[in-house]
Amino acid sequence: MESFRYFNRDISWLTFNERVLMEAANEAVPLMERIRFLSIYSSNLDEFYRVRMPYLQKNAMQDAANNAFLEAEALVNRQLDEFGRILSKSIIPALSRLGFHFLYKEHISESIAAFAKHYFYTQIAGFLQPVYLNDKTSFFPENNQIYIVVVLELPNDREKIAIVNIPVPQLDRFVKIKQPDGEYIIFLEDLIRCNLGALFPDAIDIKAFNIKVTRDAELDLLDEDGEDMAEQVEKQLSKRDFGLATRMLYEPGLPLRHLQYIVNVFDLKKASLVEGGRYHNLKDLSSLPVASPAISYPAWPTAQHLEGFEEPETLFAALTRRDLMVHAPYQTYDTILRFFNEAAIDRSVQEIYTTMYRVAYDSKIAHALITAAKNGKKVTVLVELKARFDEANNIRWAKKMKTAGVKIIHSVNALKVHAKLALAKRKHETHAYLGLLATGNLNEGTARFYTDHILLTAHPAMLKEAEQLFGFLSKKKKPEKIDVMSFEHLLVAQFNLQNRFIELIDREIDHAKSGLPTGITIKLNNLEEEVLINKLYEASNAGIKVNLIVRSICRLVPGVPGQSENIRVKRIVDRYLEHGRVFIFHNNGQPEVFMGSADWMNRNIYRRIEVCFPIYHEDLKQQLIDILSLQWNDTVQAVWIDERLHNVAITANSDGVRSQEAIYQYLTGAVEHIRKTF
Structure with missing residues (x-):
């Protein structure tokens, strides 16, 4: 049996999040959209630590030679450095030029401090519940909530540590302050930090550090018929935010002895300790109060007319x-x-x-x-x-x-x-x-x-x-070998989906061996499952050109001699999230086109009911072929995924194709203009 190479699933996903970060850095993208890409990156990373890091940690403990956990941590740390650079060196200066002064680690002037004090007493104080920490503290840091660790120097050389909650979402994360020279935007936690003396009036000195704990999101469901599924899920949901801690982010400068004390008090011994920036939960950047049409994507009005349907017909x-x-x-x-x-x-x-x-x-x-x-x-x-x-x-x-x-x-x-x-x-x-x-x-x-x-x-x-x-x-059971359902048209996971896709690839391979025209174009969100990847490798070795558009996870390694030299992979990130799954097989000039719900992931192939289906109407089939062609020819928002799992920019001339814009024009009537670009 041939030995093939595959990318690591989780490292591949992290490179997708890196591609999101590239859009945040792209100065050709409108400013508010760049801010939203930072928000998306932060939200994605939180989910990664809730869903995938527990798995990687477990594997690392069981197999010391498995370095995916350390590789993921190192990659995330590099990305977070880039995140901070984009925000502080590019986004914040651009906001300032527009009259929005985003106070990010900056000194707060006396006039803003006066506003902060008033705002603290009128809007914030009633939500704050400071807790002194000791070995008997029962305080439990909630998942992905921000807290301030407060180190207090008290009279008689006494020292205490307290924790203060940040009341989001009860209050807005960002507060806008109008001043004569423009509008200032300040983090809610910074307003609280300015006024910690009101919470701890006996302290001689106060030092403050932000922290956040991320917890495992997996639900522990049992395969039992006796308990109603909804009740079981509801019970587990009530426990989700109390799951095992997978990561603690802490602000630089937190003394090691205090960090260790917090780890012990909150029982975070199995969590990754990550020295992050001062600010956490930057997914909230999407709510930054600076929205303006001038710094957002131009509107693309939705096409109301659908070819083939004319009212007043139903x-x-x-x-x-x-x-x-x-x-x-x-x-x-x-x-x-x-x-x-x-x-x-x-x-x-x-x-x-x-x-x-x-x-x-x-x-x-x-x-x-x-x-x-x-x-x-x-x-x-x-x-x-x-x-x-x-x-x-x-x-x-x-x-x-x-x-x-x-x-x-x-x-x-x-x-x-x-x-x-x-x-x-x-x-x-x-x-x-x-x-x-x-x-x-x-x-x-x-x-x-x-x-x-x-x-x-x-x-x-x-x-x-x-x-x-x-x-x-409706029978509420898992498919078994005795469950024989005949699907001639539908491709249904657990029944015929994997085998049908293998047959379609095998037909292309047979055509290649007979000297007939061939080709495979597939668009997916994720590509992981090895049986189907191996079949694509086999197609490549038969001389078939395989074009893949894979948004996120991609374990297939392209461009490797003797394995995948005829396979190319693109990744597209733009104003809309690419989500469709489309499969096109050349079939000797009589193309067959399928769509459906199924990515080629282990979970989709082996643990879910998925449905893919053929497109029989010739005009609709051509529409999908045209749309996939536009996406494959994207030279603006697409990148290559190379054999080292890097996002490689595509060098475009002045007439570069931005596929989402081209598809919008195509579907709203500018068909001739689009087709002239090829």
Whole structure:
């Protein structure tokens, strides 16, 4: 068996976060958007420490030769240095030039100190609960909350340590202060630090240091039928913020003896101790009160017209004539909302089925499903309760829908349902099924900034297979070898998805051996699973050009002789989060195109129900081929991932292609202009 190389999963993900940081450093990006990229970087890193660092720490303890943990820590430290440089040397000076003076580690003038004192007593003091630390202290630092460690010098050479909470989100993280020479922005914790003497009036000297503790986010769910899934998840959610500490960030200058004392008192012996900057939770930078159209991306109004659908015709009537496709966020998501709204009131609709993985906070789709149930329709919704960090909101909506008469089903504990599909079953002679299948969540909130593709279709055989899958899911069990379901059109993880993709790659390999034209283009969020990676390596060795667009994790190593010399990988980061999954196989000039919910990750292939599906309508198939072509030809926001896992900038001429802008123009009518760029 051939020995192939793979990138480390977690180091690869950290290089994606580094790519986010590159956008924050890019002075061609509007200033507020650069600030948001810093916020995204910080938020991503917090999640990494909650979700992946516990795994890396455990592996490092079990295998001393495993250096991924140390490599990850070193990479994060380098990135944090760059983060601080971008913020202090580039972002803050740029804000000052606009009249926004961001006080970042800077001296506070007397006039601002006077305001700070007034603000402290009128707005902040009532939220502060200082606690003196000792060996019997029961104080528990909450996950990702900022605290001030206060070292107090008291009379008679006594010393005490106290901890003070920073009351966010009860109060805004940033306070704006108007002064004659402009507007000043100050951190809430700095306002508190200015006034610590009011909390500790007996102290002769006060020193203050910010800290933050990050905790493991994993839920410990049991695979038991006796306990309702929602109840079990709710119980675990109440414990999540009390999980094992994985990291403690502390401000430089905190004396070692005090650091060790805090570690002992808070039982942080297994946590990584990271000397960070003075300020933590910089994901809050997205709420910096400097928003202005002049320093944000120019508006791209959503395209309202959808080719193939003309009002006053109903959407359902249009679907009986042809398939439709929505490319969010470039095109209006109202079409998707309309699908559910029409299903709720259409007298011919008798049954509605849908999956919901991340429900919008004020979901119009969920409201339509509730209305449908109250209108006497049979409504079945699979709400995935194990969608990380969305569990509580999903539980809330599941309860609301269940109360209204919607049949709620949940996947078993060891299996997530990540498929994105909906089905309306009608009393109709020729078009009994209408459905939608998507690459992203049925969530109108994230649809504003996630790029996804949603197919709306009346294809009877494909939707009959979807109904069959919903029937299986309602049994609430894991697939077993005896569960034989025949899917001719759908590619369903746990059943035929992996094998079908292998067959499609093998067909390209056979064509290559016969001297026929070949090619594979795949766009994913994450690429990890070794069986499918090995098959792509095999395709490369057969001489097939493989073009991959992989946003985040990529374990495939491109450009290695004898392994992947015909494989190239690009990564795109821009104003929208690239989220669609698309698969194009050349097939000797008769291309086959698939979309779906499945990344090529171990979890997606082996531990989830995922659905991918073919695009049969020739115009829609060409649309996707054109869109992927624009993305592959991006020379502005794309980077190469090289054989060393580096993000390598693409050298562009003056006519460089920025794919998201080009796709927006393409979908809003400027087709000829776009095609001339190739």
